[in-house]
Amino acid sequence: xxxxxxxxxxxxxxxxxxxxxxxxxxxxxxxxxxxxxxxxxxxxxxxxxxxxxxxxxxxxxxxxxxxxxxxxxxxxxxxxxxxxxxxxxxxxxxxxxxxxxxx
Amino acid sequence: xxxxxxxxxxxxxxxxxxxxxxxxxxxxxxxxxxxxxxxxxxxxxxxxxxxxxxxxxxxxxxxxxxxxxxxxxxxxxxxxxxxxxxxxxxxxxxxxxxxxxxxxxxxxxxxxxxxxxxxxxxxxxxxxxxxxxxxxxxxxxxxxxxxxxxxxxxxxxxxxxxxxxxxxxxxxxxxxxxxxxxxxxxxxxxxxxxxxxxxxxxxxxxx
Numbered sequence: 492x493x494x495x496x497x498x499x500x501x502x503x504x505x506x507x508x509x510x511x512x513x514x515x516x517x518x519x520x521x522x523x524x525x526x527x528x529x530x531x532x533x534x535x536x537x538x539x540x541x542x543x544x545x546x547x548x549x550x551x552x553x554x555x556x557x558x559x560x561x562x563x564x565x566x567x568x569x570x571x572x573x574x575x576x577x578x579x580x581x582x583x584x585x586x587x588x589x590x591x592x593x594x
Numbered sequence: 595x596x597x598x599x600x601x602x603x604x605x606x607x608x609x610x611x612x613x614x615x616x617x618x619x620x621x622x623x624x625x626x627x628x629x630x631x632x633x634x635x636x637x638x639x640x641x642x643x644x645x646x647x648x649x650x651x652x653x654x655x656x657x658x659x660x661x662x663x664x665x666x667x668x669x670x671x672x673x674x675x676x677x678x679x680x681x682x683x684x685x686x687x688x689x690x691x692x693x694x695x696x697x698x699x700x701x702x703x704x705x706x707x708x709x710x711x712x713x714x715x716x717x718x719x720x721x722x723x724x725x726x727x728x729x730x731x732x733x734x735x736x737x738x739x740x741x742x743x744x745x746x747x748x749x750x751x752x753x754x755x756x757x758x759x760x761x762x763x764x765x766x767x768x769x770x771x772x773x774x775x776x777x778x779x780x781x782x783x784x785x786x787x788x789x790x791x792x793x794x795x796x797x798x799x800x801x
Contacts, residue, residue, distance in 0.1 A: 497704050497705060498703075498704060499703065499723050499726050499727040500703035500704075500726065500727060500730050500731070500754075501727060501728075501730060501731040502727050505723075505724045506724060506739065507719050507722060507724045507725045507728070507736065507739055508718075508719060508722060508724070509719050509739070509740070510718070510719075511717060511718070512718055514715060516639075517614050517617060519639045519642060519643075520617060520621065520635060520639065521617050522638075522639075522642065522715070523635045523638035523639050523642065524617070524620070524621060524624070524630070524635070526638045526641075526642070527630050527634055527635065527638055528630070530683070531634075532629065532630065534629070537757045538757055541704070541705055541757070544705070554609075555609075555613070556605060556610075557706070557718075557721055558613075559609070559610070559613040562613055562616050562617045562620065563613070563616070565620065566616055566620050569620065569624075574624075574627075574629065575620065575623050575624070575627075579623060580616070580619050580620060580623065583618075583619035583622060583623060584615045584616060584619045587615045587618055587619060588615060
């Protein structure tokens, strides 16, 4: 049986990178979204976050950074639950890009 | 995975901008729908910044000074945290004690579960694939990379955390601290000592 990408126990031989990097604001904002949605709002559960992350596929799982995986999963779960629609997310991203808000 | 990338996933600026836009889009939409407010997000981040290893260090120093507290901490970590006014958010906190015979190390092999209420956000290495993968397979070698040598006569126990159950290590009280009060003892308790990656600071060693 092939392990799913998150199931890494016992497989890696590479060194641990011990560099201490502080978290950036965008990372904390994504973390805060989950804290609120899974905490007081009770709109999604931590297990659902993990299911979303584990279903990203092996390439995305290995390529994306930690909080990139989180927001990919959060948006997916919110769409699943009909809290947001994929269309409105896509439209908003297009608008943000057009406004040159982040790049 | 012989060619596992040394530093884990790298940051690709184009991809990063895409995911930052996604985060912004989701956040804006949730705010517009009155599901969350930007104040709530700010407060959540503030809470995140306020929690950190100092809270765990308070628990450890109390346990070193008070055997009743230590017993209660080992039988119910969540209650022991609450007894010091540290909220625990519904996850079960399990405290494991380092002794002359046993050294404990905490990991989350599947993801990144960590006693965030007590220790703050986990360090990046804790969430990295190499740590998650190797901690259970070759803990002594992993500990050595942290500069922690565990004698063969001491057993190493590795604890795999879950979303509902978070582990924290009660490090052994350093020698030569018999006269120390709680406040001074707290200074000896490092974040990594509560993950089990290192021992608490022994006075005199750090100079």
